[in-house]
Amino acid sequence: MDRVGAPPRDGASGDAPPPPGPPETLTILLVEDDDADALLVTELLSRAGVLADMHRARRVTEALSILDDIRVDCLLLDLGLPDAVGLGALETVVAHVEALSVPPAVVVLTGDTAITAGTWAVASGADDYLVKGEVDGDRLGRALRYAILRRRSAAQQLALYRSEVRAAETMRLERAxxxxxxxxxxxxxxxxxxxxxxxxxxxxxxxxxxxxxxxxxxxxxxxxxxxxxxxxxxxxxxxxxxxxxxxxxxxxxxxxxxxxxxxxxxxxxxxxxxxxxxxxxxxxxxxxxxxxxxxxxxxxxxxxxxxxxxxxxxxxxxxxxxxxxxxxxxxxxxxxxxxxxxxxxxxxxxxxxxxxxxxxxxxxxxxxxxxxxxxxxxxxxxxxxxxxxxxxxxxxxxxxxxxxxxxxxxxxxxxxxxxxxxxxxxxxxxxxxxxxxxxxxxxxxx
Missing domain, CATH: 3.60.40.10 (PPM-type phosphatase domain)
Known part of the structure; x- marks a missing residue:
């Protein structure tokens, strides 16, 4: 899918500033088998002013192959796919994502309106959960940005911890x-x-x-x-x-x-x-x-x-x-x-x-x-x-x-x-x- 995006909308008031987010173009992988829903997501991101390099997969296996080939900032995942349905699809994707050197954020986008569905999705490794019929451009853009920031913050904390461990190991060797x-x-x-x-x-x-x-x-x-x-x-x-x-x-x-x-x-x-x-x-x-x-x-x-x-x-x-x-x-x-x-x-x-x-x-x-x-x-x-x-x-x-x-x-x-x-x-x-x-x-x- 071609790159889409639009400049931020004018008229943002001082009382309701847009959520903070990285200014660069984000690489997004949409895992969605429905063409109409895929087009809607693309339009919503454009309206939200998200500059995105969009990639699309229609199956979980196709998504995993794309993740191995390119670095993705965020993965938007539908839970109703031909080769995986529900939390099984999410668990498969999360297991693959966590094994990557730079794991992308994972946002679930589904038609399931059950109150507990979002809780189970986050508990299974998703960074956020959105219901298709209840989301607009601003909400989708905000969820995406926040998920990416949380994921990057977690990666930085892990890198800092590893650096401290390596420094301690180095000190022990040097003192030897x-x-x-x-x-x-x-x-x-x-x-x-x-x-x-x-x-x-x-x-x-x-x-x-x-x-x-x-x-x-x-x-x-x-x-x-x-x-x-x-x-x-x-x-x-x-x-x-x-x-x-x-x-x-x-x-x-x-x-x-x-x-x-x-x-x-x-x-x-x-x-x-x-x-x-x-x-x-x-x-x-x-x-x-x-x-x-x-x-x-x-x-x-x-x-x-x-x-x-x-x-x-x-x-x-x-x-x-x-x-x-x-x-x-x-x-x-x-x-x-x-x-x-x-x-x-x-x-x-x-x-x-x-x-x-x-x-x-x-x-x-x-x-x-x-x-x-x-x-x-x-x-x-x-x-x-x-x-x-x-x-x-x-x-x-x-x-x-x-x-x-x-x-x-x-x-x-x-x-x-x-x-x-x-x-x-x-x-x-x-x-x-x-x-x-x-x-x-x-x-x-x-």
Whole structure:
């Protein structure tokens, strides 16, 4: 049936304003086998000023087929059809409508004048009920508009509820990536942070710190390739596996091979891999072994000779291993790094170094393809050094905010940052322990 409609009638008084309704043209499916009644409905809608893209079906089966092909705002249903009569027709239509991604409103239009008929129709899933012989254009238009608005309001409430549930699930997964460290030595400072990317999708970044009974300090940062709940759940599993192996007393050199054995059956596809940086600090705090599995080596920050500045360098390693899950030969050997008297080791994931420098604070010229440059490891070193020079208090959120500012908004990828430090001054008191999950409203506006 061709599109019909007419502009709103003039002369509407201020005492009786027309019912509110969406201004756009509405897509309406009329399920009516009587040609005269179908023509009457079309005329009534035109008189009511309803701009409608009309479609018609003469049977319930035909109506269901149309609903599968096009998106309908409202379905006008006669209860006396050749292939279904009474509430049976309504129940069939409602069951089909509720299974659609965007369910249309359902208004019953019938000749049944029984008082209870409307109650039963609404109880069976209709949004409204009208008697053919008792309806005019205004009443039909009003019922149609209100039914559509009620249906859309219900859809919005459902979407809001689902969004809140997803947000709660996301929070639980993110907090699984922000564990409570198991470190007894109160001279070890530990400051960690996790910054979700701006896409709204979870990533698989994870980190953890455990001190063994002999004083060995074990630190890990890892990144599961990809984004989404599967990757986030795998990241949490990897962190749990690492902590379990550390607490069980596994040799540091055996941890990465055993984690790969956990990864292979847990990942959802052969293309998924995990990069890891594992640091093992000796009980004397004078050396550390660095294990790299496709990950960037950590930074090492120390005070300058005058004590007023901070020097931050990337640790030079002699061996690098492949990422976990990559089908290639080779294992993971440690690189021994000597540590000075006081130090801070900085572990991070690539969400930080891949940030684009678009702000004025430390930005550089675009590259040859007119793209903003990446922050890179050198840029992160500079940010960490300058923020540590201002003091260790809240250094992780300060670094994350600084990188975010340079990027000009939310980062494209999740970012994890872990700073573990040691001070030779035994009289300095307990070292700082902080954790930051950048999920607050304040971070969302920043």
């Amino acid at each position: 990536l922000l564990p409570e460290a198991v470190v007894r030595d109160d001279r070890i400072s530990l400051m960690v942070g996790y910054l979700p990317g701006g896409s709204g999708l979870l990533g698989g970044d994870f980190f953890d710190t455990v001190e063994r009974p002999d004083g060995t300090l074990m630190i890990v940062v890892g990144d599961v390739a990809g984004h989404g709940p599967d990757e986030a759940a795998l990241g949490a599993s990897m962190r749990t596996a690492w902590r379990t192996l550390v607490l069980s007393g596994a040799d540091p050199g055996e941890i990465l091979p055993l984690m790969e054995r956990v990864l292979l059956p847990e990942r959802h596809g052969p293309e998924v891999f995990v990069t890891i940086c594992q640091v093992v600090v000796t009980p004397g705090r004078d050396a550390m072994d660095v294990y790299l599995a496709g990950h960037m080596s950590p930074l090492l920050a120390t005070r300058t000779g005058d004590g007023d500045g901070v020097e931050c360098t990337q640790v030079t390693v002699s061996t690098r291993g492949r990422a976990l899950g990559i089908p290639a030969r080779g294992g993971w050997e440690p690189s021994r790094v000597e540590l000075p008297g006081s130090w801070t080791v900085v572990l991070f994931t690539d969400g930080l170094v891949e940030a684009k420098v678009t702000g004025t604070d430390g930005s550089t010229a675009p590259d040859a393809h007119d793209r903003p440059p990446r922050l890179g490891v050198s840029g992160l070193r500079s940010v960490v050094a300058s923020e540590l020079a201002r003091g260790s208090h809240d250094v992780v959120p300060r670094v994350l905010r600084r990188v975010r500012t340079l990027h000009g908004g939310p980062l494209a990828d999740d970012a994890a940052l872990l700073l573990a430090g040691w001070d030779t001054d035994a009289d300095a008191g307990p070292a700082e322990r902080t954790s930051t999950l950048a999920d607050s409203t304040e971070w969302g506006r920043a």
